[in-house]
Amino acid sequence: MSILIIAEHDNTSLKPATLSTISAAKAIGGDIDILVAGAGVDAVATQCAAIDGITKILTVDSADLSHPLAEALTPVIVKAADGYTHILAPATSFGKNTLPRVAALLDVQQISDITKVIDDDTFERPVYAGNAIATVKSSDAVKVITVRGSAFDAASAEGGSASVSALDGAEGLGVQDKASFVSQELSVSDRPELTSASVVVSGGRGVGSAENFAIIEALADKLGGAVGASRAAVDAGYVPNDYQVGQTGKIVAPDLYIAVGISGAIQHLAGMKDSKVIVAINSDEDAPIFQVADYGLVMDLFEAVPQLTEKV
Amino acid sequence: MKILVPVKRVVDYNVKIRVKSDETGVELANVKMSINPFDEIALEEAVRLKEAGTASEIIAVSIGPDKAQEQLRTALAMGADRAILVSTDKAIDLGGVEPLAVAKTLKSIAEKEGVDLIIMGKQSIDDDSNQTGQMLGALLDWPQGTFASELKLDGGKASVTREIDGGLETVSLTLPAIVTTDLRLNEPRYVKLPDIMKAKKKPLETLSEDDTGVSFAPRLEVVKVSTPPARSGGIKVDSVDALLDKLKNEAKVI
Numbered sequence A: 001m002s003i004l005i006i007a008e009h010d011n012t013s014l015k016p017a018t019l020s021t022i023s024a025a026k027a028i029g030g031d032i033d034i035l036v037a038g039a040g041v042d043a044v045a046t047q048c049a050a051i052d053g054i055t056k057i058l059t060v061d062s063a064d065l066s067h068p069l070a071e072a073l074t075p076v077i078v079k080a081a082d083g084y085t086h087i088l089a090p091a092t093s094f095g096k097n098t099l100p101r102v103a104a105l106l107d108v109q110q111i112s113d114i115t116k117v118i119d120d121d122t123f124e125r126p127v128y129a130g131n132a133i134a135t136v137k138s139s140d141a142v143k144v145i146t147v148r149g150s151a152f153d154a155a156s157a158e159g160g161s162a163s164v165s166a167l168d169g170a171e172g173l174g175v176q177d178k179a180s181f182v183s184q185e186l187s188v189s190d191r192p193e194l195t196s197a198s199v200v201v202s203g204g205r206g207v208g209s210a211e212n213f214a215i216i217e218a219l220a221d222k223l224g225g226a227v228g229a230s231r232a233a234v235d236a237g238y239v240p241n242d243y244q245v246g247q248t249g250k251i252v253a254p255d256l257y258i259a260v261g262i263s264g265a266i267q268h269l270a271g272m273k274d275s276k277v278i279v280a281i282n283s284d285e286d287a288p289i290f291q292v293a294d295y296g297l298v299m300d301l302f303e304a305v306p307q308l309t310e311k312v
Numbered sequence B: 001m002k003i004l005v006p007v008k009r010v011v012d013y014n015v016k017i018r019v020k021s022d023e024t025g026v027e028l029a030n031v032k033m034s035i036n037p038f039d040e041i042a043l044e045e046a047v048r049l050k051e052a053g054t055a056s057e058i059i060a061v062s063i064g065p066d067k068a069q070e071q072l073r074t075a076l077a078m079g080a081d082r083a084i085l086v087s088t089d090k091a092i093d094l095g096g097v098e099p100l101a102v103a104k105t106l107k108s109i110a111e112k113e114g115v116d117l118i119i120m121g122k123q124s125i126d127d128d129s130n131q132t133g134q135m136l137g138a139l140l141d142w143p144q145g146t147f148a149s150e151l152k153l154d155g156g157k158a159s160v161t162r163e164i165d166g167g168l169e170t171v172s173l174t175l176p177a178i179v180t181t182d183l184r185l186n187e188p189r190y191v192k193l194p195d196i197m198k199a200k201k202k203p204l205e206t207l208s209e210d211d212t213g214v215s216f217a218p219r220l221e222v223v224k225v226s227t228p229p230a231r232s233g234g235i236k237v238d239s240v241d242a243l244l245d246k247l248k249n250e251a252k253v254i
């Protein structure tokens, strides 16, 4: 078995989701190499070389890859894929955007969002918003897989000494004229990243407004946690889109998840029900969220949350 | 401009699904079925482009059982001009027609119809694959704007704002292109009774797997489908102090 991991990075540092993907690769077994494609990726390559258990880092360094456009990355990854039995990427917006293009060109049916490795060709993945778990066995020659970060521990970022070399024959592969990057508007925050935080405090429609979200943020800050939200809170404009937790948002599994003013729709539960401890604060004692909560507090959130922040 | 909108028949998002007791799949008999919600958003966007005079024709396509005609009729009622059903007896949620086969089928239809834009869902809420649009983009060698929260067309270009993990990103695509929808792109309209009546007269063509020249044979064998372990029921606490006590001394998470 030989596995190629597609590193997710911003040309400066490696995104933590890649480390979880590496743990999934280790569960498959075999040699693990990492592809670092981007512009000015030396620092990222060095970081990857230090990860425990990696054989080889392949780099493709080109101004054409300064933004991770799927159209530009796909031919590069397809070129790098030659000879590997498995191609893995994190199931983040980056991996979801790019890897199916690679799979299609390799004529492979991708396996999305795996949560468990059974053996080298059989994997578990949640379907129907996590209300069913499918065990699937691939008959494709190459397995193209995205990995759910919350389902695998991060591999150790230290202790490795992989070789670093440029991928041969990749010159010019990232050139394309059909898609171009225009701009981005990234949320800036000092809080831990939502999908890897050990504490997440999420607010829903019950929070009522963008201003009121300050009480959710205050509690998160006191606990050193990240802030999440339900779709309803995002749709209403209380918080940016990248706060959405759920089936079609981010999947989180922190040690402590506090759901505030969230009813507990299956689409929301899909994104947080693997958290270790779940707390629900809701004024409706029949809210479905209480069915998954370890500790439920039936109380007005405007009373409960400030008290909690003060006393914690 | 011709727009293609693929629509998938899926279990309605409000249904709490049940896994079959023999673990071969999910119970679909007597379950409410709907258009995949992301495909409704795609249809709405296409219809708005037609209303704005940008689009000339909207073609809705579904690969699925004969009953997917229901979803295609809804698509026609929402404003699609005609519909194509690629009829199959194979499952379309698990263990049957997979995203790669769907993408190949859509490619053949897009090429035959000569469409300029494909707007489709980012994800089916049954298989949760999030693959088909990207695969179709690669097979056609078209650019893609996935997870779109805004779409603007100008000349031969599409400007797409995408919902990404860190926030928002805008890309510019040269048409023909593929856009996959996210939740914030628009709010789909409700279909009105007169539109449902009108939709009955709109053309709905049926093709078979053989007509498309694409094999629907699955690449993934579904070994089993199981119910995830349920969380054991928790308790209710009656005050903030009691909650804090539990979190500190019982759960030991703070």
Ligand SMILES: Cc1cc2nc3c(=O)[nH]c(=O)nc-3n(C[C@H](O)[C@H](O)[C@H](O)COP(=O)(O)OP(=O)(O)OC[C@H]3O[C@@H](n4cnc5c(N)ncnc54)[C@H](O)[C@@H]3O)c2cc1C
Pocket (backbone or CB within 6 Å): A203, A204, A205, A206, A207, A229, A230, A231, A232, A233, A244, A245, A246, A247, A248, A249, A250, A260, A261, A262, A263, A264, A265, A266, A267, A268, A271, A281, A282, A283, A284, A287, A299, A300, A301, A302, B013, B037, B038, B125
């Ligand atoms: C295709 C699709 C994809 C979706 N994807 C997602 C997803 O990824 N993530 C997601 O979250 N949702 C998703 N949804 C939406 C989901 O179905 C629900 O609509 C949504 O989760 C509801 O959000 P909410 O719980 O905040 O709002 P509501 O259901 O309106 O609940 C608000 C809650 O706040 C409580 N409340 C109100 N005031 C107070 C107060 N003062 N004090 C205490 N409690 C109070 C109420 O009792 C209620 O329980 C999706 C839906 C579809 C169709």
Ligand SMILES: Nc1ncnc2c1ncn2[C@@H]1O[C@H](COP(=O)(O)O)[C@@H](O)[C@H]1O
Pocket (backbone or CB within 6 Å): B006, B007, B008, B009, B036, B038, B039, B061, B062, B063, B064, B092, B097, B099, B102, B120, B121, B122, B123, B124, B125, B127, B128, B129, B130, B131, B132, B133
């Ligand atoms: N059987 C199908 N018929 C029509 N469109 C489909 C079908 N399967 C998937 N699609 C389209 O592809 C999108 C993404 O689906 P998926 O890759 O399965 O998550 C859906 O939102 C639909 O627009």
